[in-house]
Amino acid sequence: MRLIAICLSLCLLAPSVLGNVLAGPYQSVLYWYAYRIDIMTHDAANREIAVGCVGTGPGKTCLFDEFLRYIQKTGRNTKLWTGSTNVGKDLTPDVISTAEQLATGGEAKTPSRYPNTSDPSKMFKKFKGKVGITYSELMRAVVDTIQKSRASLETLKGVDIETELKSARQALTLTHRARVADNAKYIIQGVNAYLKEQRQTWTVKTKTIPASEETPFEWEEVDTAKTIAAHKGATSDIMKAVQKYIGSWGTGTTKTDATRHMAPVYACQEGESRLNGGPKC
Structure with a gap:
């Protein structure tokens, strides 16, 4: 499935929201x-x-805040999270309201707000001692583990993970949508830069898509009708060239940044497809 259709129907993250904060x-x-x-x-x-996370949850496993603190990637400019959520001992917190707490809790750019960055070597023992783990590798490892667990249910009795699996699917779907919205701003910037290179003095028109119950954030989308109506003097060749530019974004034919920005989107799409399929996907 093509993530970005060859048309002028694209998402642009609302200027007031940073994409990394949105998906994280x-x-x-x-x-x-x-x-x-x-x-x-x-x-x-x-x-x-x-596996090294020892906490106050069942069997000395970690509760939600303990887990996030354990997997957090820290460094000279990123100190350990000092904040908290109201999840407490709840092992099945609501996806949307919990994500909202992580996005808005504490003060931005201080240790009181969770940075939503993870250390792969803390997440997975197989990544310990390895550097340069990509987002795609980490996401694939996460989905692999869930799929392995689903497959193991064939030999387990009395284990029900349906609630957890449903929430995992929802969280990944929203991560995917947020990544698409984040990436779209780069596509818009790229298209407008391309138009400038072609000595065009116009840019695409956009419209706001409101938040919904399924997708609790808004973004801006190119308004195809308004774009065409506003630039009736544009040749069919330039419109086709713009469509081709959009369709090839992230394939390596545009620029390196495009490929880098699209990689997380593709990783989420692959993971979402697998989780929504059978355990052997």
Whole structure:
């Protein structure tokens, strides 16, 4: 499936929201549910996610805030999270409201707000000691673990992960949509830069798409009708060239940044497809 249709129907993240902040909280909730599913379907010796996280949860596993603090990537400019959520001992927190807490809790750019950045070596023991783990590799490992757990249910009795799996799917879907919205701003910038290179003095017109119950954030989308109506003097050749530019975005035929920005989108799309399919996908 093409993520970006060859047409002028694209998403642009609302200027007041940073894309990384938008996708990150849903992604953190996804990691939590992958962790819980791993715990529910494997004994301590065979778990894969955050195996070193010792907390105050069942069997000395970690509760939500403890887990996020454990997997957080820290460094000279990123100190350990000092904030908290109201999730407490709830092992199945609501995806949307929990992500909202992570996005708005504490003060921005201080340790009181969770940065939603994870350390792959803390997430997975197989990544320990390795550097340069890509987003795609990490996302694939997360989904692999969930799928492995789903497959193991064939030999397990009395284990029900439907609630956790439903929430994991929701969190990944929202992560995917947020990544698309984030990436779209780069596409818009690229298209407008291309138009300038072609000595065009116009840019695309946009419209706001409101938030909904399924997607709790708004973005801007190119208004095709308004764009065409506003630039009737544009030749069919330039319109086709713009469509081709959009359609090839992220394939390596435009620029390196495009490929880098699209990689997380493709990783989320692949993961979402697998989770919505059978356990062997």
